[in-house]
Amino acid sequence: MDFKLLITYLIGFFIIAIASNQIAKFFQKYRFPIITGLIITGIIAGDSVLGFIHKDVIEKLSFLNQIALAVIAFSAGAELHLSELRSRMHAIKWMTFTQMFFTFVLTTTIVYFAADYIPFIADLPVKHKVAVAILFATIFLARSPSSAIAVIQEMRANGPFTKTVLGVTVLKDVLVIILFAISFAVAKAFIHNESISIIFFIFLILELITSFVFGFILGKILILFFNTKLNENIKAIITIVLGYGVYVLADIISHYSQIYLHHEFRIEPLLISIIGGFVITNYSKHRLEFSEVIEKISPTIFIIFFTLTGASLSVQTFISVFGIALAFFFLRLLTMYVGGVAGVLAAKDDKKYLHIAGLPYLTQAGVALGLSTIIAHEFPQWGDKFETIIIAIVVINQLLGPPIFKWVLNFVDETHLKAKMNLEQNNRDAVIFGLESQSIALANQLEKHNWKARIVCMEKEIISVSKDDERIVYLNDEFPSIEELKAIELEKVEAVVLLLSDSKNYHIAQLLYENCGTKEIVVRLNKRENFEKFHALGCLIIEPATAMVSLLDHFVRSPNAATLLLGMDDEHDTIDVEVKNKDLHGIRIRELDLPTNIIILSIKRDGQLLMTHGYTRLRLGDVLTFVGDEKTLEELRVRFED
Numbered sequence: 001m002d003f004k005l006l007i008t009y010l011i012g013f014f015i016i017a018i019a020s021n022q023i024a025k026f027f028q029k030y031r032f033p034i035i036t037g038l039i040i041t042g043i044i045a046g047d048s049v050l051g052f053i054h055k056d057v058i059e060k061l062s063f064l065n066q067i068a069l070a071v072i073a074f075s076a077g078a079e080l081h082l083s084e085l086r087s088r089m090h091a092i093k094w095m096t097f098t099q100m101f102f103t104f105v106l107t108t109t110i111v112y113f114a115a116d117y118i119p120f121i122a123d124l125p126v127k128h129k130v131a132v133a134i135l136f137a138t139i140f141l142a143r144s145p146s147s148a149i150a151v152i153q154e155m156r157a158n159g160p161f162t163k164t165v166l167g168v169t170v171l172k173d174v175l176v177i178i179l180f181a182i183s184f185a186v187a188k189a190f191i192h193n194e195s196i197s198i199i200f201f202i203f204l205i206l207e208l209i210t211s212f213v214f215g216f217i218l219g220k221i222l223i224l225f226f227n228t229k230l231n232e233n234i235k236a237i238i239t240i241v242l243g244y245g246v247y248v249l250a251d252i253i254s255h256y257s258q259i260y261l262h263h264e265f266r267i268e269p270l271l272i273s274i275i276g277g278f279v280i281t282n283y284s285k286h287r288l289e290f291s292e293v294i295e296k297i298s299p300t301i302f303i304i305f306f307t308l309t310g311a312s313l314s315v316q317t318f319i320s321v322f323g324i325a326l327a328f329f330f331l332r333l334l335t336m337y338v339g340g341v342a343g344v345l346a347a348k349d350d351k352k353y354l355h356i357a358g359l360p361y362l363t364q365a366g367v368a369l370g371l372s373t374i375i376a377h378e379f380p381q382w383g384d385k386f387e388t389i390i391i392a393i394v395v396i397n398q399l400l401g402p403p404i405f406k407w408v409l410n411f412v413d414e415t416h417l418k419a420k421m422n423l424e425q426n427n428r429d430a431v432i433f434g435l436e437s438q439s440i441a442l443a444n445q446l447e448k449h450n451w452k453a454r455i456v457c458m459e460k461e462i463i464s465v466s467k468d469d470e471r472i473v474y475l476n477d478e479f480p481s482i483e484e485l486k487a488i489e490l491e492k493v494e495a496v497v498l499l500l501s502d503s504k505n506y507h508i509a510q511l512l513y514e515n516c517g518t519k520e521i522v523v524r525l526n527k528r529e530n531f532e533k534f535h536a537l538g539c540l541i542i543e544p545a546t547a548m549v550s551l552l553d554h555f556v557r558s559p560n561a562a563t564l565l566l567g568m569d570d571e572h573d574t575i576d577v578e579v580k581n582k583d584l585h586g587i588r589i590r591e592l593d594l595p596t597n598i599i600i601l602s603i604k605r606d607g608q609l610l611m612t613h614g615y616t617r618l619r620l621g622d623v624l625t626f627v628g629d630e631k632t633l634e635e636l637r638v639r640f641e642d
Contacts, residue, residue: 009057013064013308016045016052020307035306035365036395042310043318053311061308063244065373068305070243070273072366073177075294077277078287079145079170088160092167095343099168099361100141100175102339103332107137110331118324120385131187132386135375138183139390140332141176143169144365147398151405159414161353165360165405173367174274180371181208181268184378191379207266214249215272218242219279226286236293246272270370302366309369309391312376317388325392332393336361356408363401364394431456431490433508434499435472442497443471456488458500479507482515491516498523502530513537574601575633577640579622584640590614598628 024037045052111133115121121132148169152162185204189196225238246269257265277294281287340358344351372390376383409415428451432439435457443453456473473488485508490496496518498505505523512518521539525531534541579585584592589600603610604623610616618624624640626633 006060009060013053013057013061013304016041017303017307020045021303024303035302035398038303038306039310039313039391039395042307043313043315044310045307046311046313048314048316053308055312058308058312062377063247064304065308065370066247066269067240067244068301068366069270069370069373070246071240071294071297071301072305072370073270073273074239074243074277075298076145076170076173076177076367077274077279078281078291078294079149079173088163088167091160091164091343091347091349092171094347095164095168095340095357096171096175098342098346099172099336099339099358100179102342103141103335104134104137104179106335106338107140107331108133111136120321120382124382127190127193131190132382134183135187135386136328138176138180139368139371139375140328140335141172141179142364142368142371143172143176143361144363144367144401145170145173147363147365147402148360148405151402151409155406155409155415157409157414159412160350161412162409162414164349169361172361174278176367176371177268177271177274178208181211181271184374185266188378203263203265207268208271210265211267211271212275214246214267215275216279218246218272218276219283222276222280222290223284223286226280226284226289232289232293232296235289236297239290239293240297242276243273246276270367305366306369309373312373312384313388313391314384317385318392321385321389322392325389325396328389329393329396332397333362353412356411359408360405362397362404364397368394428452429493430454430495430497431473431488431493432497432499433505434458436499439497439499454488458504478504480511482511485511485516490518493518495520495522502526506530506533509534509537509539574625574627576604577624577626579618579620579624579640581640582620584618585620587618588614589616589618592618595628595632598626598632601625601627 020038020041023041024034027034027037027040042053044050047053047055108130111118112129115124115129115133121129124132145166148166151157152166182204185200185207186196188194189200194200221242222239225235230238250267250269250272254264254266257263277290280290336358337355338358340356340361341354343349344354344357349357368390372387376387379386406415430443430446430451431454432442433456435455439455443455446453454471454473456475458475458478475484475488477484490512493516496508496512498508498521500508502525509521509523512521521537523534523539523541525534525541525543528543531541531543594600602625603616603618604625605619605621
């Protein structure tokens with residue numbers, strides 16, 4: 001193909017892809033999955049609507065699909081981290097087996113016997129119907145590890161059921177690729193009227209073994225590059241090139257095997273890529289770095305892949321097969337339910353999982369669409385309708401899968417979401433854990449600013465302090481239960497300061513996060529390696545080792561600001577005020593008519609600090625940090641919180 005023409009096609013498509021990304025974000029505002037927006041944009045840009053992307057252009061840009069599929073496979077392989085799944089391997093093993101067995105057998109059987117009622121396969125020969133049935137059954141097994149992980153992280157889920165779901169999800173995607181290689185070879189043999197003999201199966205086994213070997217080699221090559229000190233962007237480019245190189249290698253082997261062996265010897269690029277991702281994840285020190293590279297390139301890859309997928313569809317075809325897709329969605333749901341029940345019974349797992357064990361596996365994405373794209377390309381007579389049905393099912397699964405999964409996680413009580421704070425208004429009440437000179441000094445300082453402060457003394461803490469100090473609360477347990485914390489009314493406290501050991505601090509912070517929803521949890525960190533787990537709970541973290549250096553740095557570079565914020569200026573103070581006055585919602589900052597002795601330092605919205613200017617509009621729930629004299633600040637608090 002003419003190189004200049006290819007560049008023209010690429011530039012035109014990338015312009016459409018940029019628009020597709022923006023349109024997909026619009027869909028996200030209405031809680032639609034991002035891939036839905038990308039696919040719909042692709043459909044609109046395709047031949048059946050606006051005609052911006054013609055069929056011949058899609059064919060010329062097929063290498064972009066191959067790159068995307070390789071990255072999707074790398075991602076699936078990278079999710080299979082064996083060391084984190086061993087505790088639930090027995091349940092994972094049985095659940096994977098029963099899900100695959102019942103979904104494959106039931107789907108193949110039902111689709112075959114219902115073939116006469118499915119227009120595009122009703123008139124096909126018997127062997128062709130079997131081929132279509134096993135291909136549907138194979139793709140029904142595919143799951144979306146990224147979607148599962150996203151839900152688990154959002155719900156902060158952890159527990160035996162969650163580990164089983166995660167293990168089955170990533171393991172199934174590996175096995176689905178292997179099963180697809182077998183099913184695809186058998187389907188081609190049926191449709192092309194080739195004989196299925198012992199030689200056929202020998203070649204098939206050799207193809208799988210060769211794919212595994214190439215996958216292992218690919219993993220080692222990736223490790224070799226990741227061992228270097230190359231820039232992360234260079235490593236991302238190398239990963240993409242290697243992924244595409246697998247497809248080039250597969251085409252070369254296929255071409256020359258037909259010439260010299262008179263048989264198409266086909267290695268499976270998706271299987272090679274998934275094994276490569278598995279090897280670098282489990283047999284090198286680069287697991288996190290490789291995952292970060294994949295996460296970095298995945299958004300762009302997905303935009304390209306899903307937009308191209310949508311462009312290959314016909315609106316008329318989509319409408320004509322949507323009813324079939326809906327029926328197949330319920331068929332897949334049924335087979336997964338049966339597989340889930342069988343898996344719980346076979347693994348002798350907790351019986352409370354019996355009727356919900358199959359529900360977390362609904363969501364599908366890249367792997368399912370990638371496999372359907374391969375089928376559509378190989379069987380053009382009916383492949384476009386097959387692909388359209390799969391896309392419709394994926395869209396339905398994307399809409400219903402995550403909410404159902406969230407409900408299941410709540411049902412098994414393995415979520416650890418932040419509790420809602422039981423405060424109707426800011427009560428300026430703080431509790432400090434740890435009885436020491438710093439906690440007493442902090443309590444005194446807070447009281448000067450009209451806060452009510454209490455200090456919790458743990459059993460073994462010793463300090464020379466008056467036993468008559470009413471601010472001190474004594475607890476007998478170094479690791480108190482939530483009942484003990486609620487007994488001192490911590491669910492009504494606005495701020496908690498933790499000055500204990502990291503293990504005690506984390507125990508209390510987690511209880512507060514999950515059960516009390518405390519507005520601010522301030523932690524004095526003892527060991528740097530514990531930073532991330534406190535950060536995940538939304539704690540405000542102070543590291544004594546670096547805090548003094550940072551403080552001195554600010555005194556040197558900006559002494560006035562440091563003095564002001566530390567309360568060393570008697571004439572000025574700082575406060576945080578939440579916008580609760582509905583009349584202020586939507587008002588620009590410049591329209592507030594603030595006193596001249598007041599300035600706004602920052603606005604915090606949904607946990608993010610905003611760079612503010614006069615045209616920034618306030619929203620209910622915004623937290624504004626003001627600087628000014630104490631009297632005026634209190635007047636502002638009433639104005640904003642009323």
